Amino acid sequence: MNSKIKNAYIDFSKMTTTVVAVKCELASGREVIGYGFNSNGRYSAKSLMDERFIPRLLEADAAKLQDESGLLCPFKCWSTMMTNEKPGGHGERSVAVGTLDMALWDALAKGLEQPLWKVLSERYNGAESDDSVAVYAAGGYYHAGKGVTGLQDEMRSYLDRGYVNVKMKIGGEPGQDIESALALDASRIEGVLSMLPAESKLAVDANGRFDVKSAIRYADLIMTYGDRIMWYEEAGDPLDYALQAEVSAHLEAAGSELPMATGENLFSAVDSRNLLRYGGMDQEIDTLQFDCALSYGLPEYMRTLEFMKELGWSRRRVVPHGGHQMSLNMAAGLQLGGNESYPDVFQPYSGFADDTPVENGRVRVLHDTPGVGFEANSSLYAVMRGIDI
Numbered sequence: 146m147n148s149k150i151k152n153a154y155i156d157f158s159k160m161t162t163t164v165v166a167v168k169c170e171l172a173s174g175r176e177v178i179g180y181g182f183n184s185n186g187r188y189s190a191k192s193l194m195d196e197r198f199i200p201r202l203l204e205a206d207a208a209k210l211q212d213e214s215g216l217l218c219p220f221k222c223w224s225t226m227m228t229n230e231k232p233g234g235h236g237e238r239s240v241a242v243g244t245l246d247m248a249l250w251d252a253l254a255k256g257l258e259q260p261l262w263k264v265l266s267e268r269y270n271g272a273e274s275d276d277s278v279a280v281y282a283a284g285g286y287y288h289a290g291k292g293v294t295g296l297q298d299e300m301r302s303y304l305d306r307g308y309v310n311v312k313m314k315i316g317g318e319p320g321q322d323i324e325s326a327l328a329l330d331a332s333r334i335e336g337v338l339s340m341l342p343a344e345s346k347l348a349v350d351a352n353g354r355f356d357v358k359s360a361i362r363y364a365d366l367i368m369t370y371g372d373r374i375m376w377y378e379e380a381g382d383p384l385d386y387a388l389q390a391e392v393s394a395h396l397e398a399a400g401s402e403l404p405m406a407t408g409e410n411l412f413s414a415v416d417s418r419n420l421l422r423y424g425g426m427d428q429e430i431d432t433l434q435f436d437c438a439l440s441y442g443l444p445e446y447m448r449t450l451e452f453m454k455e456l457g458w459s460r461r462r463v464v465p466h467g468g469h470q471m472s473l474n475m476a477a478g479l480q481l482g483g484n485e486s487y488p489d490v491f492q493p494y495s496g497f498a499d500d501t502p503v504e505n506g507r508v509r510v511l512h513d514t515p516g517v518g519f520e521a522n523s524s525l526y527a528v529m530r531g532i533d534i
Contacts, residue, residue, distance in 0.1 A: 161189040162494055166532040167248040171256055172215045179252025180519050180529045183244045184438035184467040185491040186409070190241035198226045198241055216256050219249045223444040239412035239441045246442025247471050247517070255516040261471075262511055265478030269447065277509040278476045279483035281348065281375070282306075283468060284490060285313025285337070293336035300337050303488055304345070309506030310375055312348035312485075313337060315363065316355065323359045331366060338373050346375035353379045353410065360392050368401045376406040376432055383410040390425030406432035409466035412440045414448035421456045428458045432482070436466040437475065450479070468495040470517050477511050484508075493524035 167179045183190060202210070205225045212218040226242050254261040266274035282303035285296060300311050313333065317326025330349075337347055349367060351360070360380035367377050381388035389407060396403050405426065411417050417435060420426065426433075433453070437446040450460055461482040465472035468487035476484040486503070487495035498512050498521035512518040520526050 163189040163191045163194065163244055164529060164532060165194070165244055165248050166529065166534045167245070167252050168534050169217055169252045169256065175256075177252050177255040177516075178534065179248040179250070179255060179516065180532075181244045181247030181249075181251065181471075182438070182469075182494055183240050184436050184469060185487070185494060186466075187237070187240045187439055190237045190244065193237060193241040194245060197230075198245055201225050201228055202245070217249060217253045219246060219253060219442070220444050222246075222249050223442065227441075235412040235416070235441075239445075240439055243438045243440055243442045243445075246444070247438055250443055250471075251516040251519065258515050260474065260512055260514060261517050262474040262478035265443075265475060270479050273480060274511075275477050275480050276511060277507045278473060278511075279464075279507050280308070280473075280486040280503060281310040281312055281483070281506070282308040282488050283312040283348075283350075283485050284487070285311070285333075286490065287314060287318045293333055296333055297336055297340050299489075301340060304342070306488060307503035307505065308486070308488070309342075309344060310346045310348065311337070311341070312350055312375070312378075314352065315349045316351040323355075323362065327362065327366060330363075334367075334370065338370060341373070347373060348375040348378060348406070350378040351380050353382050355381050355388075357381070357388050357391050360388060361395050364392055364395060364401075364403065365399075368396070368399060368403050372402075374403060376404040378406040378434075379409070380405070380407075383407060384416065386420055386423040386425075389420070390423060393425035393427065402430060404430040404432060406434055406464075409434040409436050409439070411435060414445050414452055417449045418452040418456070421453065421458060428456075428462060431462065433458075433463045434466040434485070435463060436472065438467055438469065438471055443475070446475070470497055470519060470522065473497055473508065474517055493522070493528060496522060496525070498522050 162183055164182045169177050202222060202225060210218060210221050210225060223246060250261055254264045257264060262274060266272055284299055303311050315330045317329060341347060355363060364377060367374055380392050393405060411420060435449055437443050453460060463481045464483040466485055468485040473484050475481060498518055501508055512521055514521050519529055
């Protein structure tokens with residue numbers, strides 16, 4: 146995966162992706178193949194998979210990777226992959242495990258001949274699920290030669306495809322000074338707001354670029370647009386909880402109810418818990434964006450949801466990053482607050498099934514394909530089925 150786009154921090158033109166396939170033989174003799182890939186924004190973690198995590202799975206006694214019914218158990222697989230790994234030190238390790246974990250859940254659901262959202266609903270959510278999921282269109286990257294008019298055309302195309310809310314990048318191109326970035330982004334934000342319908346909201350994403358002073362200056366700008374802003378995302382380094390808390394305190398002192406959003410670059414349940422403890426986040430209006438494909442997969446994600454519950458947060462405040470089918474299944478089956486969507490960028494590793502319509506900002510028809518549903522996404526499945534296993 147490479148795209149000739151930039152956010153405030155990185156250039157995606159040399160970004161790489163890993164796609165994995167896991168073949169499992171059921172007790173009946175039937176074979177299933179589960180697929181997974183790493184979410185956008187992180188480089189391929191293939192070397193870590195090859196050196197540590199795949200060998201541990203292959204060397205394990207098959208019985209120790211199964212549940213009591215003889216089916217694959219992703220939790221036992223997760224424990225096996227993490228054997229001999231010290232606490233902390235997350236980084237790219239979390240991406241390697243998360244990618245493999247996606248394939249394991251795909252294989253399990255295929256073994257059960259059920260869509261993954263239904264497996265998650267029945268096992269972990271009292272058989273409750275959502276029959277539609279709120280989605281927003283993410284884009285608005287910096288691109289050579291793309292001015293405000295081009296940005297408006299992009300956002301208009303999302304509205305034409307059924308989206309209501311949209312997201313764009315802020316913070317300037319990589320290396321740009323803060324004064325130039327502020328001036329540029331004021332014109333870009335105002336250009337988008339001028340063409341959005343009254344019912345639509347605009348999220349703005351700084352991708353962790355700012356120090357405290359710059360983050361607050363941007364907050365002052367964004368506040369002026371009132372409730373047209375859906376949220377102000379990842380103002381500073383994702384592990385700088387003090388910065389997050391200071392920006393939140395600044396908004397509160399100003400009497401603003403501007404929502405904040407962050408979490409896509411937190412790769413463990415403990416880091417997520419620390420954000421909720423020390424980041425000044427408001428559980429009534431703020432959004433958490435944890436991405437299971439970047440954070441050790443679903444077993445760790447379930448621990449994150451438990452920490453949220455202990456601290457009084459509703460899982461409806463979670464809107465996963467990544468815009469992929471794994472998160473969509475989770476959003477439906479675990480009743481999260483929605484899901485990101487990338488209609489145009491990061492293809493074919495973003496987007497949903499070919500016949501999944503977006504209507505009034507929601508995906509209204511959930512799939513009945515066994516597994517994650519990759520087979521119903523023709524461009525992505527064309528890549529996956531080419532893996533030699």
